[in-house]
Amino acid sequence: MQVNWSYLSKLSQTIPFQAVYNAEMPKRLALLIAFAAIVTAALYLFINYRRGSARTLQTFAFLRDPASRPDLRMINGTQCDSAPFIFPTDGLVGFIWDDSFRPGHRHQGIDIFAGTDVGVTPVVAAYPGYLSRELGWKSSVIIRVPNDPLQAGRQIWVYYTHMANPQGNSFISPDFPAGTSEVYVEAGTLLGYQGNYSGDPNNPVGVHLHVSVVKDDGFGRFTNELEIENTYDPSPYFGLPLNAYENTDTIPMCE
Ligand SMILES: [Zn+2]
Numbered sequence: 001m002q003v004n005w006s007y008l009s010k011l012s013q014t015i016p017f018q019a020v021y022n023a024e025m026p027k028r029l030a031l032l033i034a035f036a037a038i039v040t041a042a043l044y045l046f047i048n049y050r051r052g053s054a055r056t057l058q059t060f061a062f063l064r065d066p067a068s069r070p071d072l073r074m075i076n077g078t079q080c081d082s083a084p085f086i087f088p089t090d091g092l093v094g095f096i097w098d099d100s101f102r103p104g105h106r107h108q109g110i111d112i113f114a115g116t117d118v119g120v121t122p123v124v125a126a127y128p129g130y131l132s133r134e135l136g137w138k139s140s141v142i143i144r145v146p147n148d149p150l151q152a153g154r155q156i157w158v159y160y161t162h163m164a165n166p167q168g169n170s171f172i173s174p175d176f177p178a179g180t181s182e183v184y185v186e187a188g189t190l191l192g193y194q195g196n197y198s199g200d201p202n203n204p205v206g207v208h209l210h211v212s213v214v215k216d217d218g219f220g221r222f223t224n225e226l227e228i229e230n231t232y233d234p235s236p237y238f239g240l241p242l243n244a245y246e247n248t249d250t251i252p253m254c255e
Pocket of ligand 1: 095109210211
């Protein structure tokens with residue numbers, strides 16, 4: 001094949017390919033990347049903040065005037081249908097499993113708001129098991145359930161927290177002092193009272209109980225409850241719609 005060198009050299013002069021590539025393409029590419037990043041961020045925020053936003057508005061309305069919505073409160077001891085757990089306190093379920101409070105955050109349990117002052121609203125065991133309270137625990141207890149009622153042979157743990165005032169004065173029952181280990185309790189046993197302890201006296205949380213169903217590490221110990229991967233969706237345990245992806249906007253009630 002004959003190569004027409006003069007044609008090729010003319011072509012390279014008429015189309016300044018290098019110049020177009022260097023100046024225009026990266027600019028367009030950068031714009032495209034920036035656009036894609038904005039769309040991704042917007043989608044992320046939309047998904048995270050949309051999930052549960054209607055429920056959050058109802059929760060705040062309830063907390064401003066708890067007497068206004070008695071129909072949204074669940075009652076201590078209630079058992080929904082044939083669910084294995086009883087409801088462990090009085091109040092409105094304001095935040096549920098896998099709700100997000102900020103980008104990247106995933107709530108590992110459920111938050112039940114009494115709408116009362118601290119130290120007033122009782123908290124009881126949702127299911128029988130063996131209660132422990134570690135030495136440093138001011139507001140928390142954990143109950144080992146050797147035989148998961150939903151999966152025979154599996155051990156799970158049920159964690160209850162925020163049972164103290166902002167300064168860390170405990171509202172846990174004197175039956176379970178810090179250092180308590182493996183004390184058997186029946187469902188309905190008084191564990192303590194709802195509080196607002198957050199660990200920071202200047203920033204207490206709203207008065208509520210946080211409950212979560214925690215995975216075992218396979219060696220008879222509970223895993224780190226702060227990671228959602230270490231918890232189970234509590235919905236089937238309580239017989240309530242407690243999964244934020246399945247229940248995006250209602251306050252959970254027995255069906
Ligand atoms: Zn919580």
